[in-house]
Amino acid sequence: MAAEVVGxxxxxxxxLLAAGVVAVPLFRKLGLGSVLGYLAAGLVIGPFGLRLFTDPQAILHVAELGVVLFLFVIGLEMRPAKLWSLRxxxxxxxxxxxxxxxxxxxxAAMLAGLAPAAAAIGASGFVLSSTAVIVQMLDERGETSTDAGQRAISILLLEDLAVVPLLALVAVLASLGGAAVEGDRPAWLGLxxxxxxxxxxxxxxxWLLNPFFQILARTGAREIMTAAALLVVLGAALFMQWGGLSMAMGAFLAGVMLSESVFRHQLEADIEPFRGILLGLFFLSVGMSLDLSVVLAEWRLVLAGVLAFMTLKALGIYAVARLFRAGSxxxxxxxxLFAQGGxxxxxxxxxxxxxxxxxxxxxxxxxxxxxxxxALTPLVVILLDRLMPPPKVSMDGVEVAANLRGRVLMIGFGRFAQVVSQPLLARGMEVSLIENDVDMIRAAGTFGFKVYYGDGSRLDVLRASGAANAEAILVCVDKPEVADRIVEMVRDEFPLAKIFARAFDRGHSLRLVxxxxxxQIRETFESALTFGKNVLIDLGVDEVEAADIVRDVRRRDAERFELQLAGGIEQGRWLMRGNMATPTPEPFSVPRHGGQALNEEAADALGEEPKEPVN
Structure with missing residues (x-):
């Protein structure tokens, strides 16, 4: 085995790299996920495909380090207090x-004809789900940090802990059957x-890891910190394996112990490239390990085993989940997600x-x-996502927008809109608020806001929200494409209302204009200017000079915006200051738009009335 790896x-x-690079983007494009892509690629290049590799088990043992590193990264996110809360x-x-x-x-295995000992071991192996498959799919779906994701991680941790008693069970069953396993420890000693x-x-x-990394950090050698991170992870994994536990459990514990360290983020960044590559290699090697000759020779037994084991395990998991009060x-x-072997x-x-x-x-x-x-698990999950209806949202305590009469209609009530509402409410203006996030509506209610449920991208909702009578409609949603659709609808259906819109970025601002x-205003523009101004002041720049500098930045930004309106997003690049040595060229003249200068500085130069800057 070692000779195969070395060779x-x-x-x-x-x-290996080509198989992953070709298959994974293709499968993700098809909506099948990266795990299935790696498995299929491994099958193609393995001993039962193109035969580029003849001993996939050798690669599998090396690639298992990907699972180890993955569990270490999860451990870094799982502080001891949080882990204790999941007990x-x-x-x-x-x-x-x-x-x-x-x-x-x-x-089921005994009914299929297996001896009781063989049935117990066969079932036990299948019960322990694939940590690699489940964690990778949770990560891709963005569910690792959710409550449901944390419960899934908890189950996987228990399954890793089950390694010791199951290996002990093998020894016990072997001894009961008259066989002796050389080197076996007594079960109590293993535990x-x-x-x-x-x-x-x-x-x-x-007591050791933090001082260890502090000493290494003083050397200033980044590569030593990376090597130390790998040493800690692999050393903990090897130590746990020696003790009869899984390597993944050792890596997870190392991550948990370092989760409150000041080096946590650096360690995660150092480990991430190795984790991704080795985990992909693990799935490739699993795909290579599928013995098609066995599948073809025993296809009835294998097919029946897959269907029976996955179905029964899924039913058992569902029953336990409901018993522990999980939603349907x-x-x-x-x-x-768990209905597979590991x-x-x-x-x-x-x-x-x-x-x-x-x-x-x-x-x-x-x-x-x-x-x-x-291999079937990603397909089952994808099929389930498509067949299951969207989750029902409880509307308890939430009113649907109907017959609203506010002078101002605000669409969307996130962090941006909440600030916008303050000067309007301070002036005593009647503001109608609609939002399609039920949780946001309830949260706003605890702070004294009456927010109605409504999708502002629907014309009937706009009418029910009083758009026909509103003097101003404020589009404060956080998705640019939704804002564009609302603006177009309001402009066509309610032409008398003034439209104020929150822009996501510069390109979105151009579209809105x-x-x-x-x-319109870019959501971060004003806060960024204020931020930069205060940095200058704290670094010793006079407040008046800092204000002048910010005005100059605003002038340049407005001029560039006008040029981009006329000629496209690439125009006016010379108006941005970069940190390269090449001097920034200046335009020959101040741009004009609509017969007015863009800001106070340009107005002074041209002798015109100033115009509010476009941000």
Whole structure:
């Protein structure tokens, strides 16, 4: 195995990178996700495809480091206090899910003709879901930090902890069957060593890691910090593996211990490139490991095993989730996400085969079942997302916009609109507020705002919100494309109302001006100028000079904006100051627009009345 890894030449490396670079963007473009892309690419270049690799297990053992690094990054986000708050989910929900699913799958395996010992091991391997697949999919869907995502992580942590008792179970079953496994520890000793390793890892993380990184940081050598980060992660993983636990558990604990360190963000940045590449390599090697000859020879057994195991496991997960008071939607999504075997099954089946608990045929078939289930999981989740109706939003305590009569209609009530409302309300103006985010409406209500539910991009909602009678309509939504649609509708349907719009960026500002709004402002422009002005003052620049500098920046920005309105986004680039040595050229004349100068400075030069600057 080691010779295979060492013997990998440059061509092998190019083949691995090319397979990932081609397959992953294609599968993501098709909406199938990166995991399935890697698995398919691995199958194509593996021993049962183009035969560019003949020993995928050698690559798999190296690529497992990707899972290790992934768990380390998750640990960095999981502070000890937060981890403690999840103890019920880890040891309650996690244990219940493992036990229920193990019982269901063991019964199904015995009904299929497997001996009780083989059925228990086959079921146990499949019960432990793929950490790599689930965490990657949660990450891609942006759900890792959600409550449901945290519960999923908790279950995965418990499954990692289950490594020790399951390996001990293999030894017990082997001894009951009359076989002896060389070098086996007694079950009680394995549990004791595992607990001791966790204690040592926690102690080292609490009292040694921070001083260690502080000493290295004083050297100023960035590459040493990267090497130290890898040393800590891989050292913790190796230590846990020696203690009979999973490497992923060791990496996770190392991350948790460093989660409150001042070096946390630097460590995450150092690890990220290795994590991404190695995790992709892991999925490639899993795809290579699918033995198509076994699948073809035992296709009835493999197909029945995949369907039966995934279905029964999903039912068990759903039942446990509902028992622990998860909503129906979350329970279904968790069942779809966890209804596959995991990478630990390869280790467990290998140990069981060596101990004589599983024969070679059953081990190969069960391994194929696990790999196929891992490949099917992204497809199941995608199909479920398309079939399930959108989540129902509770409207309790929320009123729908109807017959509003405000002098000002404000569409959207996020952080920008909340500030905008203050001078209007201070003047005593009647303002109608509509928003389509129910949580935002409820939050605003606790601060004394009456906000109505309504989608401002719909004409019927605008009419119900009093747009026909409003003197000013303020478009304060945070999505540029939605703002464009609202502005176009208001301009066409309610031409007497003045339109004030929040712009996302410069390009959006240009579109809004061309669409005919009465006033627009880039959402960060004024705050950025104020920010820059105060930086100058705190660095010793006189307040009057700082104000003059900001006025000059405003003048240049307005001039460039007018040029861009006339000639496109590339115009007026010379008006921006850069930090390169090349001097910034000045325009030959002050741009004019609509017969008026753009600001006070230009007005003074031209002898005209000043015009409010366009921001």
């Amino acid at each position: 990998m030449n440059l061509g092998h490396g190019v083949a 019920t989910e880890i040891f309650g929900l996690g244990v219940a899910q493992v036990l229920v699913c193990a019982a269901l799958l063991s019964g 004791l060593i595992g607990a001791g390793c966790i204690g040592v890892a926690i102690a080292a993380g609490r 939607r979350e329970a279904v999504q968790r069942a779809a 990478e630990f099954a390869f280790v467990l089946y290998g140990a069981a085969a060596a101990a004589g608990v599983l024969d070679a045929r059953d081990s190969a078939a069960l391994t194929a079942v696990v790999i196929l289930s891992m 061309k669409a005919g709004v009465d006033y």
